[in-house]
Amino acid sequence: MTSITLAHYEQSANSFWQGTRDHDVSQNVEALLRHLGGEKPYTILDLGCGPGRDLVRLRKLGHEAVGLDGAKQFVQMARDHSGCEILHQDFLALDLSSNRFDGVFANAALFHVPTQELPRVLEELWSCLKTNGVLFSSNPHGPNREGWSGDRYCCYLKHAEWRRFMVAAGFIELEHYYRPAGKPRHLQPWLASVWRKGQP
Secondary structure, three states: OHHHHHHHHHHOHHHHHHHHOOOOOHHHHHHHHOOOOOOOOOEEEEEOOOOOHHHHHHHHOOOEEEEEEOOHHHHHHHHHHHOOEEEEOOHHHOOOOOOOEEEEEEEOOHHHOOOOOHHHHHHHHHHHEEEEEEEEEEEEOOOOEEEEEOOEEEEEOOHHHHHHHHHHOOEEEEEEEEEOOOOOHHHOOEEEEEEEEOOO
């Protein structure tokens, strides 16, 4: 699943960058930042950073941004584009330092993790967060279905099912909303949610 999905992004890296570089995800960045406490700047992991668009935004806001992606092409593009530290890691084989990050920004990333592996991946993200750290996630939602969408493995979960996984991993929900803003629900394919690190 992982190798085929990553191969898709490797092969379409340049077109992906051209198609997403101007996407406005400021609503999502702001949702993460407003729930972070403590002294700035924050250390933030951009999980599934792709070519580095959001790393640049986080860095311009004065934070220490660290990217992570499993596609080699994206890793190099993100390094060149952002100048940030970029980790080349597969979501299913994360090797992250404990208590390193104030926040995790997982924008359009975790829906590629099969549900049978999701509890373990969420535990890794819980561990990499500092006490009271915050995780932002945005995933396409759907009728609790997973499988192949072309040559990408995708999971489309309802909010209640996503919440069940997050709570089981020790996260406390802070808020959720659907995107794009201002559209009828049937035209809002993205479920965004914000979670605080709680008890394991």
